[in-house]
Amino acid sequence: MNFENKVAVVTGAGGGLGLAIIEKFARGGAAIVALDYSQKMADAAAEKVRSLTKQKVLAIQFDVADHHSVAKAFTAIDQEFKQIDILVNCAGVREVQKVYDLDPEEWRRVIDINLNGPFYCAREAVLRMRKTGGGSIVNIASVAGMMGLTHRPAYNSSKHGIIGLTRNLSLDCAADGIRVNAVAPGLIRTPLTDGYYKDPEFIRGLNEVVPMGAQGGTPGDIADAIAFLCSSEAKFVNGIVLPVDGGWAASKGYTTGSGSAQFTSAKNQT
């Protein structure tokens, strides 16, 4: 896929999925803006792009949960680039708590980062894209936006919310030539999910509900799907939620025959 002369802004660029996404766009010829909460991670992401390609890359520290910080980051982008063609809202965190153990401040933190942040970034991007003839936005949702998962009230809610945001923006921004879609990953091994892979019971349960296997997906699979949605090949694709999950969402969390309990209420899913 060709992204020459495009500028791609990726939040959470220093994370497991973010790194694969910026690499994909840079290899396709895009200039990259790597945004992350950690300056060190943003810089490392930029360094990786420079080591692989000749693309221009800008690393910016910001806090996606703070709309002042988001506005400042986009102003810094304006100093370097005349337009933004692509925004990928990838920054995210998770919590693992039952509702009665979840501190309201932790709820607020997860919603601020996973839902409010993508709104702040999309707003800044749309303000610019509508002046320059359009663009493409991809929000990273999750299978947790398509079904209930135990022990994650805030994460589960934030991911349902980002799908609602995606659908709304796809309607409101179409007239400005801006397409807005979401990708819903299943379990992909990154720093966010590394702990799961150390729990054989968890992986066994997941293998029962993911037709292609719990360990089949890679960050590159997510990056490929996002690149497609941002490419000219997807120029009439708008407002969709694309699961990249080995079929997990299609199963709706039910096992196929071993007689085990519904995965989404399995007590070992922590």
Ligand SMILES: NC(=O)c1ccc[n+]([C@@H]2O[C@H](COP(=O)([O-])OP(=O)(O)OC[C@H]3O[C@@H](n4cnc5c(N)ncnc54)[C@H](O)[C@@H]3O)[C@@H](O)[C@H]2O)c1
């Ligand atoms: N890995 C998976 O299995 C999986 C599955 C479904 C959805 N997702 C979603 O994909 C996205 C990326 O996940 P990942 O696996 O790469 O996680 P990760 O932990 O490797 O990366 C997340 C990145 O977000 C950044 N970030 C966190 N808080 C921030 C803030 N306040 N401001 C700016 N940046 C911040 C982190 O610094 C980090 O670089 C998240 O939205 C996550 O919910 C991941």
